[in-house]
Amino acid sequence: MSETWIHIIMVVLILLVLLTIAAGLIYVERRMLAVWQDRYGPNRTGPFGLLQVLADMVKIFFKEDWIPPFADKKVFIIAPTIVMMAVLMSFAVIPFTPHIGVVDLNIGVLFFLAMSSMGAYSVVLAGWSSNNKYSLLGGIRGSAQMISYEVFMGLSLMGVVILAGSFNLRDIVEAQRKIWFFIPQIVGFIIFFLAGLAETHRLPFDIPEAESELIAGYHSEYSGMKFGMFFVGEYLGITLISALVTTLYFGGWLGPHFLPPIVWFLIKMFAFILLFILIRATLPRPRYDQLMSLGWKVLLPLALLNLLVTGAVVLYWHL
Amino acid sequence: MISHLRSLWLVFKHMFHKRETVQYPEEKPYLPPRWRGRIVLTRDPDGMERCVACYLCAAACPVDCISLQATEDENGRRYPEFFRINFSRCIFCGYCEDACPTYAIQLIPDFEMAEYDRQNLVYEKEHLLISGQGKYHGYNFYRVAGVDAGVKAKGAGEKEREPVDVRKLLP
Numbered sequence: 108m109s110e111t112w113i114h115i116i117m118v119v120l121i122l123l124v125l126l127t128i129a130a131g132l133i134y135v136e137r138r139m140l141a142v143w144q145d146r147y148g149p150n151r152t153g154p155f156g157l158l159q160v161l162a163d164m165v166k167i168f169f170k171e172d173w174i175p176p177f178a179d180k181k182v183f184i185i186a187p188t189i190v191m192m193a194v195l196m197s198f199a200v201i202p203f204t205p206h207i208g209v210v211d212l213n214i215g216v217l218f219f220l221a222m223s224s225m226g227a228y229s230v231v232l233a234g235w236s237s238n239n240k241y242s243l244l245g246g247i248r249g250s251a252q253m254i255s256y257e258v259f260m261g262l263s264l265m266g267v268v269i270l271a272g273s274f275n276l277r278d279i280v281e282a283q284r285k286i287w288f289f290i291p292q293i294v295g296f297i298i299f300f301l302a303g304l305a306e307t308h309r310l311p312f313d314i315p316e317a318e319s320e321l322i323a324g325y326h327s328e329y330s331g332m333k334f335g336m337f338f339v340g341e342y343l344g345i346t347l348i349s350a351l352v353t354t355l356y357f358g359g360w361l362g363p364h365f366l367p368p369i370v371w372f373l374i375k376m377f378a379f380i381l382l383f384i385l386i387r388a389t390l391p392r393p394r395y396d397q398l399m400s401l402g403w404k405v406l407l408p409l410a411l412l413n414l415l416v417t418g419a420v421v422l423y424w425h426l
Numbered sequence: 427m428i429s430h431l432r433s434l435w436l437v438f439k440h441m442f443h444k445r446e447t448v449q450y451p452e453e454k455p456y457l458p459p460r461w462r463g464r465i466v467l468t469r470d471p472d473g474m475e476r477c478v479a480c481y482l483c484a485a486a487c488p489v490d491c492i493s494l495q496a497t498e499d500e501n502g503r504r505y506p507e508f509f510r511i512n513f514s515r516c517i518f519c520g521y522c523e524d525a526c527p528t529y530a531i532q533l534i535p536d537f538e539m540a541e542y543d544r545q546n547l548v549y550e551k552e553h554l555l556i557s558g559q560g561k562y563h564g565y566n567f568y569r570v571a572g573v574d575a576g577v578k579a580k581g582a583g584e585k586e587r588e589p590v591d592v593r594k595l596l597p
Contacts, residue, residue, distance in 0.1 A: 144440065146446060389436075389437040
């Protein structure tokens with residue numbers, strides 16, 4: 108079998124696994140939220156309610172997929188695909204193990220940042236094309252939030268890049284053999300995680316879709332599988348940010364030898380996915396201006412300071 | 427920031443708390459005896475219908491879900507010709523039970539009345555009547571009432587004096 112075929116099979120496998128994880132997260136999230144709220148969550152369909160995912164999928168596939176007559180049809184249809192494509196493209200650069208990964212890109216970090224910027228288009232276009240004031244408000248909020256949080260998301264990553272001396276995610280993981288980067292880069296890690304929360308517009312930063320204010324924000328007018336795409340995109344986003352946190356700050360596939368590298372990667376990734384859900388279960392949504400001022404007045408200066416200090420330390424001690 | 431982390435920890439600890447959920451179909455909740463559920467029509471200790479078709483329940487009903495028609499039997503005993511409760515309207519407020527002067531209409535602790543067809547929620551008298559006395563035992567309206575309706579002769583009731591003969595002079 109030629110090299111090309113192996114690559115194609117690996118791509119398809121990774122895609123399948125990722126989509127399964129994203130769909131499974133629907134169940135995991137509902138179950139974990141219930142567990143943290145002293146409930147049981149879905150436990151009727153199949154063993155432990157595991158078939159709930161299947162039931163949800165069947166339901167959403169058979170829902171009427173309605174396009175409002177007042178909507179801008181082409182953009183309306185294309186918007187939910189953008190978020191999924193952007194997130195799935197980002198997964199291309201993630202090294203799951205030394206051998207499993209789609210592409211070994213020497214500008215992996217930049218590629219991820221570019222792709223996560225693409226995600227903003229989906230929110231904006233969905234909000235705009237719906238031709239609905241709530242959707243538009245959600246889209247505007249989403250774009251402002253994602254653009255401003257992208258700024259220091261990139262800046263917070265630069266500390267890691269300085270320490271590893273490479274934009275390649277594989278090199279970054281290899282550079283963590285001595286010490287995982289979340290210890291020297293604890294500030295960067297916190298900023299990146301918060302920015303990741305805002306990028307995926309997860310609770311508590313789900314301001315673009317704030318139910319209590321904007322019905323469902325930018326996807327108010329969506330139904331059926333288009334709505335499902337937004338949700339799968341959101342869950343893929345969680346998975347992506349968790350995978351990146353794992354790769355950049357927690358040593359990726361590295362770990363003691365009694366478990367294979369892929370298992371280490373998945374354990375770390377799922378720990379962060381659960382943290383995402385725990386944060387959703389705990390924290391209330393901040394006001395919109397609070398979110399923006401936190402971003403620009405606290406996190407951006409902190410990220411710059413972190414970058415400065417890291418650079419100075421690396422230069423001074425020639426690390 | 428500290429308080430956020432603390433709340434994260436507190437929520438995390440809820441993982442090990444007891445669940446609040448009652449797994450309903452397997453695990454039934456305790457319903458107190460005075461629970462206001464399905465409405466029934468009871469019978470007196472002699473096995474006759476208690477209802478005297480006074481329309482007070484229908485008048486008290488805030489959603490007008492009770493409809494009935496009074497009639498009399500050959501002894502002059504009043505009873506409902508039909509008695510119909512539309513449970514798709516009923517709000518289980520219990521006003522009918524409060525209004526009833528003869529303990530006939532009562533609410534019992536049964537709420538599992540789901541139906542596939544809305545029309546099946548309209549209960550007729552034969553669905554509402556039960557063979558027992560419900561919550562209030564030993565009461566028979568026609569034994570204490572002043573009328574003769576085939577249950578007892580006039581003046582023969584409990585705590586009831588003989589009727590006064592208005593044509594006699596003696597007190």
